[in-house]
Amino acid sequence: MSARHLYFAYGSNLDAVDWGRYCKGAGADPMGMRPLGPAWLPDHRLVFHFHSASRSGGAADVVPSDRGEAVPGVLMELTDEALRVMDTKEGHPHVYEREVVHVNTLDGGIHAAITYRVTLAAQSSKHTPPSSYYEGLVRTGLEGRALPTQSLDAAVAGFGASGHGIGHVFVYGTLLSGESRHGCLMEFNPVVQDAAWTTADLLDLGSYPGLVPGAGSVQGELYAFEDVDKVLGSLDQIEGYRAGEASLYHRVVLQVGSGAGAQWTWTYAYAREGGVPIPSGDWREHRTKA
Numbered sequence: 001m002s003a004r005h006l007y008f009a010y011g012s013n014l015d016a017v018d019w020g021r022y023c024k025g026a027g028a029d030p031m032g033m034r035p036l037g038p039a040w041l042p043d044h045r046l047v048f049h050f051h052s053a054s055r056s057g058g059a060a061d062v063v064p065s066d067r068g069e070a071v072p073g074v075l076m077e078l079t080d081e082a083l084r085v086m087d088t089k090e091g092h093p094h095v096y097e098r099e100v101v102h103v104n105t106l107d108g109g110i111h112a113a114i115t116y117r118v119t120l121a122a123q124s125s126k127h128t129p130p131s132s133y134y135e136g137l138v139r140t141g142l143e144g145r146a147l148p149t150q151s152l153d154a155a156v157a158g159f160g161a162s163g164h165g166i167g168h169v170f171v172y173g174t175l176l177s178g179e180s181r182h183g184c185l186m187e188f189n190p191v192v193q194d195a196a197w198t199t200a201d202l203l204d205l206g207s208y209p210g211l212v213p214g215a216g217s218v219q220g221e222l223y224a225f226e227d228v229d230k231v232l233g234s235l236d237q238i239e240g241y242r243a244g245e246a247s248l249y250h251r252v253v254l255q256v257g258s259g260a261g262a263q264w265t266w267t268y269a270y271a272r273e274g275g276v277p278i279p280s281g282d283w284r285e286h287r288t289k290a
Contacts (some may be wrong), residue, residue, distance in 0.1 A: 005083050006113035007033070008041060008103050010073035011060035012134060013086075014141020022089055032082030038145045039075040039103040040253040041115070043243060045164045046071050046155040050095075050118040051128045058128035060138060060155070061096075061118040067236070068228040068266070069164040070253050072147040075105055075113060083114075090116045102244070104252035107213035108200055108269035127158035148264060167228045168265035169235070170196055170256045172220030173209040173283045184238060185223060188231045192224035196258040198267070202283065203275030204290075209283045210249070210270025219282040222258050222265060232266060239268040247271050 012018050016030070023030040045065035048058035062071050078086060090096035096116035104110050130138075135156055142149050154163025174181040177193075201214025211218055225231045232251065235241075240248030249268040256265050278286045 003080055005078040005080075006036075006111055007076040007078045007083075007086065008039060008073055008101060008113040008115040009076050009141075010041065010046065010062055010071050010115065010138075012055075012137045013076075013089075014074055014145075015137040018137050023085060026085055026088065028081060028085045032079040032085070034077045036075045036077055037105055038147055039073055039105050039111070039113075041071040041073065041101055041103050042251060042253060043067055043069065044071045044101075045069050045161070046151050048128050048130055048155055048158070049124050049126070050122055051124055052134075055131060055134045057131035057134060059118075059130065059134065061123075062115065063117070065164065066161065066229050067232040068166060069151075069161065070166055071151060072142055073103075074141070074145060075103060075111060078114075086116075091122075092116065093119070095119060095122045104250065104254075104269075106254065108211060108250075108252050108254055108267075109213050110250050110252070110269075110271070129156060129158070165228060166253060166264055166266055167226070168192070168222055168224045168256075168263055169228065169231060170198060170220055170222050170254065170265045170267040172202065172211055172218050172267070174207075175235075175238075176221055176284060178284070181238065184234060185231070188225055188227070188234070190223040190225055192222070194222045194258045194260060196220055196222035196256045196263075196265075197281075198254050198256040200254070200269075200281075202278040202281045202286075203270060204278050204286065205270070205275050209278060209286075210272075210275055211267065212270050212275075216279070217281045219280075219285075220256075220267075222256055222263060228266070235268070241268065
C-alpha cells in the first residue's frame with residue numbers, strides 16, 4: 001500500500017494546472033497530489049532569492065523569520081509516486097531540499113509536513129523578482145482559497161520584513177479585559193481593541209480555558225499592535241509555547257470576525273488532551289456562572 005505524505009505548498013504548486021502540466025510531461029498521475037485545505041507556516045517569510053531558468057525569473061522560497069510573520073499556503077497529501085515526482089520537480093536535494101515544518105490549518109490544528117526550501121548553494125545574493133506568469137500562479141492559488149496576498153506582494157517587491165506581518169492577536173481567556181492577565185496585553189499599548197469571535201470549541205481547563213478545533217463559536221477580543229513581535233514573545237511565555245517543542249499551547253494563525261469584518265490573527269490553541277466543553281464558547285460568561 002502506498003504511503004501518504006503531508007506536504008505544504010506555498011509557490012507554483014498551489015496551481016493545479018501547473019502541477020498537472022508537469023505530471024503529464026513526466027508521465028505521472030497528477031491525482032497523486034490531493035489538496036486538504038488552506039494552512040499557514042508561522043514564523044517564516046516568503047522570499048525570491050533563487051533564479052529559475054525554467055521559470056524565467058525568481059522562484060519562491062520560505063525562510064525562518066521573526067515572530068509575527070507567516071506564510072499562507074495549502075496542506076496537500078502526496079502519494080509515494082507524487083513525492084518522487086515532486087522531488088524531481090523541485091530539484092531535490094541540490095536546488096530545493098526537503099524540510100519538515102509545522103503548519104496550522106484553519107481549524108487551529110497543527111500538522112508536521114514536508115516543504116521545500118532553496119539550498120544555500122542555489123540562493124542568489126540579491127532579490128530575484130519572479131516573472132508575471134509565475135507570480136500569477138501563486139496569486140491565483142492564494143486568492144482561489146480566500147487567502148491573503150500581502151506577503152506575496154511584499155516578497156515580489158523585495159520588501160524584506162515589511163508587509164509579511166500579522167499584527168493582530170485574538171484572546172479568549174485570562175487575557176480578556178477584566179481578567180487576571182489583561183495587563184500583560186495592555187503594557188504593549190494596543191492600537192485596536194474590539195469584540196471578536198472565531199469558529200472553534202472552548203474547553204474549561206480549571207483556572208483558564210483552551211481553544212481547540214471544532215464547529216462552535218469562541219467569543220473573545222481582538223487587539224492590534226505596532227510591534228507584534230514583542231507582544232508574541234511575552235505571550236509565548238505566558239501560554240507555555242516553545243516552537244518545535246512539546247508545549248501547553250500552540251501559537252496559530254486563524255481568521256476571526258469582528259465589527260470591522262474578517263481578520264487574520266494570532267491566537268493560542270490548546271495542545272494537550274482533556275478539559276470540559278464550554279458550550280457557550282464564552283469564558284467570562286462561563287466563569288461567572290461556575
